[in-house]
Amino acid sequence: MTPREDLAAAQAALVAALVAGGPTPAGFDPIRVAAAARALMGKRAGEVARAWPSLAAVHGARWMAVFAEWARDRPARGARLDGWDFARAHRDSLPPAAALELLMWEAAWRQSGDGAPRRRHFSTSTAPGGVLVRMFGRSRLIPLRSRP
Amino acid sequence: MAAEAVGVAVGDLDLGVGIGWRPDIAGFVAGLPGLRFAEVVAESVNAGHPPEGLLALRDRGVTVVPHGVRLSLGGAEPVDPQRVAHLAGCADLLGAPLVSEHVAFVRAGGVEAGHLLPVPRTRAALAALTDNIARTCAELPVPLALEPIAALFDWPDAEYDEADFLTELLERTDAMLLLDVANVYANARNRGEDPLALLDRLPLERIAYVHVAGGAEHEGLYHDTHTDPVPAEVLALVKELYARHRPPGLLLERDGRYPPAGELRDELDALAAASGLPRVT
Incomplete structure (x- = not known):
């Protein structure tokens, strides 16, 4: 190997x-x-935690430890995607504020084939107490009242 | 000849005490009456939609230096031309007289480290840095200043000491030096060395500007966090530096856990007091 290749291998081993x-x-x-x-x-x-404040707040002071345990063998994809992956992995157990944060994100972004997020132009999804509608780059929660 | 050209560039800079512009403290920065110098993380700038606060600083004559953090100049692989083009574009957008980056690598083998990592002090690493810096400078409209980083560990089998490595790098690349006094302090403390011994061996006349940041000790190691107050020891080192040489700019970096405005103002005033530069608050 050339010195440059040795350096590349040594840097990759250190990052790993x-x-x-x-x-x-x-x-x-x-x-x-x-x-x-x-x-x-x-x-x-x-x-x-900065990109997904409600998600992190669920765990309070334990956020660092909980996230670290989950992220240990998952290479970083950037804060927004790491948070999305973490939230999706815990979708069924998220308390309301974190579930809404995930819902708002997924109203605006979808996963494309290559794993990168793509911005949605229009979407609707059911949300607690209403329907989340995204149009022209804005999300809005339309409350639905049940009939008496 | 080359050293002379660098000397002219450093001599032309008129910066004073500055602060790293971040969206969270944009209002605080905008309200500093004497501010003539700021810095922005280049990768945080969307060149198509630059933050209005940043353009307002530029328009009132504040020098705003784009500070790259993801170029990976010290990586074994060639620097990404798109990242270089973005840094160059930021310099154009802001009308900056220089840009800065780090003596570090941030990715290898396709994996992002998420932070600045030290390079080995070897001939091979020096050659990789020199090549990447030459590729970068060929595309930049303005000079480049290089910042040595703080690291919690050292590579084995160093072929240079830190001062010789940096001096050789600056000579080969004709770059200016961005000296982070907090990094000098952190490395010396974690290695059990005297920070003044390094200061006394660096080419101080090449300093374009100086960084200062806060840190904290965890598990017996000093971490350069940028989210804690600036320790008295770092301010003392600023004073020692300015007693030896007077670099044109001295900039506070704060990257989170922002204190009340009064505390940030006090830190900027403490930098002015330690350096003898005018207060900006």
Whole structure:
């Protein structure tokens, strides 16, 4: 291998150790690398919490630990997509505020074949107490009253 | 010749105390009466729909420097031309006299690290950095300043010490230096070294501007969090730096857990006091 290829392999091994649960590469201080891996996961969890505040709020002070456990072997896709994946994985157990956050997101975005989100122009979905309608880039909850 | 050109560029900069512009504190930044210098994370700018607050700063004559964080200049693979074009576009949009990026890599093997990672201090890494910086500078309308990062660990088998590595890199690339005093402090503290020993060996005359940020200790290690207050030790290091050399700009980076406006103002005033630069509050 050329020095450049060696460098590429060494960098990939380090990234794998830091964010994908890989072994600490030879010669590195495993305690320091583990501390850096925890710091990176904390940063990632914090970014997801900013993008999905209601979702994170469900877990309060335990958000970091809960997200870290789920995300440990899932490479980061960016805060908005990580939050979407986490929310979808827990769809059946989400309390109302987090469920509404997921609903609002999915009214505006759909998953395309390549895994990237695509913006929806029009969508309707049932929501607690009404129908969520998305048109012209805006989402609106239309309340439905049950007939007496 | 090359060093002379860099000297002229640094000498032309007139910045003062500044602050990193973030949407969360846009109102605070807009309300700083003496502000002449700010910075924006380049990757956060949508060139088609730039934030109005940023354009307002530009229009009132504030120098706004685009600060890249995702170029991965220290990666073994060639820098992505689209990312370079975005950084260049930000410089044009903001009329910036320079842009900045890091001596770091952020992805490898197709995996994003989500943060700035240190490069090994080896000839191979120096060559990769030099190539990527040359590719980048060829597309930039303005000079580039390079920022050494904070890291919790070091690579094994270093072929250079930090000062020699950075000095060699700046000479090869003709780049300016963005010195982050908090990073110098964090690395020295976590390695058990004297931060002044590094300051005294860096080419301080190449500094375009200086970063300062807060941090906190966890599990015996100092983390450069950008979400905590600036420690007194970092302010003391700013004072030591400005006693040796007077870089044109000194900028506070805060990236979350924003304190009340009064506390941010006090931090900016403390930077002015430590450097002897005019207050901007």
